[in-house]
Amino acid sequence: MHGVPLLDSSAIDPPPASAPVRDLRRVPIHPDHWYPLAWSSEVRRGKALGVQFAGDPIVLVRTESGTIFALEDRCAHRQVPLHAGVVEGEFIRCGYHGWAYDCTGRCVDVPYLGRERLPNGVRAYPCHEAHGLIFVFPGDVALAKERPLPALPSAEDKAYKTRRFGREVKCHYSFMHENLMDMNHQFLHRRQMGQMRARSLGRRRGEDWVEVDYTFAH
Ligand code: FES
Structure with missing residues (x-):
């Protein structure tokens, strides 16, 4: 994944008004x-x-x-x-x-x-x-x-296709998280993936996580 990712603001709710404002780009990776x-x-x-x-x-x-x-x-x-x-x-x-x-x-x-x-x-x-x-x-x-290991049940599930990506990307880790949540950047990959259109199906969020479902159509 390359390029500057665009945050799909329609996919992620804004934090509650009471939440402390933090500069995400300055949050160091948490070692625990x-x-x-x-x-x-x-x-x-x-x-x-x-x-x-x-x-x-x-x-x-x-x-x-x-x-x-x-x-x-x-x-x-x-x-x-x-x-x-x-x-x-x-x-x-x-x-x-x-x-x-x-x-x-x-x-x-x-x-x-x-x-x-x-x-x-x-x-x-x-x-x-x-x-x-x-x-x-x-x-x-x-x-x-x-602390539990990250659960990756889909990696063993034949109903899913696991895509592995292990290249080093020189950016703050939060850019990568945003990039992978933001499926509207398919334009960037138009040469590899054609005219694939992403549609957000819904989103869920907890205290320290967020999930978004997408469907794709040609
Ligand atoms: S044993 Fe001497 S540097 Fe490692």
Whole structure:
């Protein structure tokens, strides 16, 4: 999706008069939720992948047994990105001096030190795989269990066609949300989709969510 999105003001109710006015473009992303940071297929068994959440480097590791975990992508020794290292069994080993970390971020081996003198480890993030995506919880770890993963029931439902989009788009995230809610921007895609006309069927909103139904006709 490219271009400047237009908000379909007919599709979304204005906030109640009593709601505090906030500049949506200045609202930072909220870390206390689960975020998909990679497709499952991008992290193969025995491999690591460097990703980012709001600029913070995170390494996703799939161990040789298939377990997935997420750590700060910065070795505790000399800050080298761990994704450049090697996965060994259930650990990831930094590619510089060989320090090894487990799924909790604990340093479990330094090749030139005894096991009784192991240094500090790195931050570990709650990590969960579902619907072909790898989700990470970048915020307060204590909240991860009580915050549900985003429900994506249509991804497994044959009645729906799931469209996957994983390209980086350089804009504030709220622009992307608006763009995907605003089906009247089909004009932009006229070369790929022809003269498809979107018609809003209705909308629903809760305290922190909004949904819009559309139908399309040629
Ligand atoms: S920088 Fe990672 S082991 Fe030294």
